[in-house]
Amino acid sequence: MSQPLADLMRPEILDEMVGQAHLLGKNSLFRKVIESGSVPNMIFYGPPGTGKTTAARIIAKKTNKSLYHLNGTSASTEDIKKVISDINSLFSTNGILLYLDEIQYLNKKQQQSLLEFVESGEITLIASTTENPYFYIYPALLSRCTVFEFKAVTADEIKKAISRACEKLNIKIDEDALELLSVGSNGDVRKSLNNLEFLAKSLKKGKTISKKLVEELIDRANISYDRSEDKHFDNLSALMKSLRGSDPDAAIFYLAKMLEAGDLIAAARRLLCSASEDVGLAYPNIIPLVKSCVDTFATWPTRSEITVSKRCNINRHRSKEQCGMFSNRCCNGGC
Numbered sequence: 005m006s007q008p009l010a011d012l013m014r015p016e017i018l019d020e021m022v023g024q025a026h027l028l029g030k031n032s033l034f035r036k037v038i039e040s041g042s043v044p045n046m047i048f049y050g051p052p053g054t055g056k057t058t059a060a061r062i063i064a065k066k067t068n069k070s071l072y073h074l075n076g077t078s079a080s081t082e083d084i085k086k087v088i089s090d091i092n093s094l095f096s097t098n099g100i101l102l103y104l105d106e107i108q109y110l111n112k113k114q115q116q117s118l119l120e121f122v123e124s125g126e127i128t129l130i131a132s133t134t135e136n137p138y139f140y141i142y143p144a145l146l147s148r149c150t151v152f153e154f155k156a157v158t159a160d161e162i163k164k165a166i167s168r169a170c171e172k173l174n175i176k177i178d179e180d181a182l183e184l185l186s187v188g189s190n191g192d193v194r195k196s197l198n199n200l201e202f203l204a205k206s207l208k209k210g211k212t213i214s215k216k217l218v219e220e221l222i223d224r225a226n227i228s229y230d231r232s233e234d235k236h237f238d239n240l241s242a243l244m245k246s247l248r249g250s251d252p253d254a255a256i257f258y259l260a261k262m263l264e265a266g267d268l269i270a271a272a273r274r275l276l277c278s279a280s281e282d283v284g285l286a287y288p289n290i291i292p293l294v295k296s297c298v299d300t301f302a303t304w305p306t307r308s309e310i311t312v313s314k315r316c317n318i319n320r321h322r323s324k325e326q327c328g329m330f331s332n333r334c335c336n337g338g339c
Contacts (some may be wrong), residue, residue: 009201010194014058021055021062022165022193023157028059034152043067043101045122047141048093048132050154053192056132059154060103069128070096076109084117091126094288100127107131108140115142122148136234156191159183165193171206179212184215188222236267240274247278274300 015021018035027034036045043063048056064071072087074092090096107115110271121127122145129149137151163186170177177185177200185203189196199221203213239258246254262271279294 008170008198009173009204010197013165013172013197015040015062017053017063018059021058022161024055024059024154027152032303038063039068041066043128043130045129045149046131047107047137047146047149047151048130049135049137049151049155051156051191052134052194053189053194054154054157055193056154057105060105060130060132063130064101064103067115067128067235069099069101071101071103073103074105076106079104079110079114081117084114087127088117088121091121099125102127102129104129104131106133108133108135108137115145119144119148142197157193158191159186159189160195160263162186162189162191162193166196169197169200173200175204175207175213178215181213181215181218184218185213188218236270239267240270243271243274244278248282268301272301 018038021028024026026032029035043066048059070090072090074083074087087100087102092101102118118127118129119142122129129145131141132147137146150165166177166182166185185199187197189199189295199218200213203217203221204215207213239262243255243258243262246258247250259271259275262268275294276291276298279290283290
C-alpha cells in the first residue's frame with residue numbers, strides 16, 4: 005500500500021512546518037519551552053490539517069521519555085490501563101509521554117483515569133482535538149494542561165507546502181493553479197496535499213497541472229461549517245451583526261455560506277428573528293415580507309434560495325433606511 009502524500013510530506017522538524025507563526029516563531033514562548041526539552045502537559049486544538057499531530061510528534065522526539073500514542077476514536081479504557089501499567093517499569097525509566105489524538109472522543113471516566121498520573125508528572129500528556137476543549141475535555145484534566153490554539157493555515161503558507169510536494173513528486177504546477185489549489189483548501193494543508201496527489205495521478209509524464217484541471221477537482225468552495233458547533237454559531241453571529249450593522253454585502257455573504265452548507269432552517273429563523281426584533285417596530289410590513297420569502301424558499305428550495313433570500317436581505321436593509329420616517333427613538337435603539 006502506497007503512503008499518502010500528506011503523510012510522506014509530514015515535517016520532521018519545527019522549521020519545516022507551515023503556518024502557526026504565533027506558536028512556532030523563533031522568539032515565541034511556545035518554541036522556547038519546546039526547545040528546552042522540558043515538555044509540560046499540553047492540549048492542541050484547532051481545525052483539521054493545521055499541524056496539531058505533526059507538532060506533537062516532533063515535540064515527542066525532543067524528549068527522552070517513552071512515547072505512547074493513542075487515538076480517541078479507537079482507544080479503550082484497557083488501552084489507557086496498559087500505558088499506566090508501564091509507569092516505573094524498565095520501559096519507561098525516564099517517564100512516559102502520552103500523545104492522545106482526538107481526545108474529545110474519550111468519555112469522562114477514561115479522562116479521569118489519567119488525572120492522578122498527569123498530576124504527579126508520571127505521565128506527560130499531549131492531547132489534540134478539533135473541538136472546543138472547554139466543552140469536551142473534563143475540567144479537572146483541562147486545569148492540569150496548557151491549551152494552545154492552532155489556526156487555519158493561510159493560502160500563502162499552504163503554497164509553500166504544495167511547492168515542496170511538487171518538487172518531491174517531480175511535477176510542475178501553473179501559478180494560477182497553485183493559487184486556486186491553496187485557496188480552495190480553506191486553511192487545511194492535508195486537504196491541499198490530498199488534492200495535489202489526486203491531480204498528480206491524472207497527469208501524463210511531462211505535463212503541468214493547470215488551473216482548468218484544478219477547477220475540475222474543486223468544483224465548489226470548501227466551506228468550513230458544522231451542524232451545531234462553533235462554526236455554526238460563529239456564522240449565525242456574523243450574519244446578525246452584518247444585518248444590525250447595515251452591511252448588506254456581508255449579510256448576503258454569510259447567508260449564502262449557510263445556504264451552501266445546507267443550513268436552510270437556521271437561515272430562515274435568523275431572518276425572521278431580525279425582522280421582528282430589529283426592524284418590526286419601525287416598519288411592521290417587513291415581518292410578512294420576510295415570512296413570505298422564507299415560505300417561498302422552504303417550498304421551492306434549490307436555485308431559489310440565494311435569489312429570494314438575497315432580496316429578503318436587501319429589503320430588510322432598505323427598511324432600516326426608512327426607520328427615521330417612523331420613529332427616531334427606534335432607530336437609535338438599533339433598528
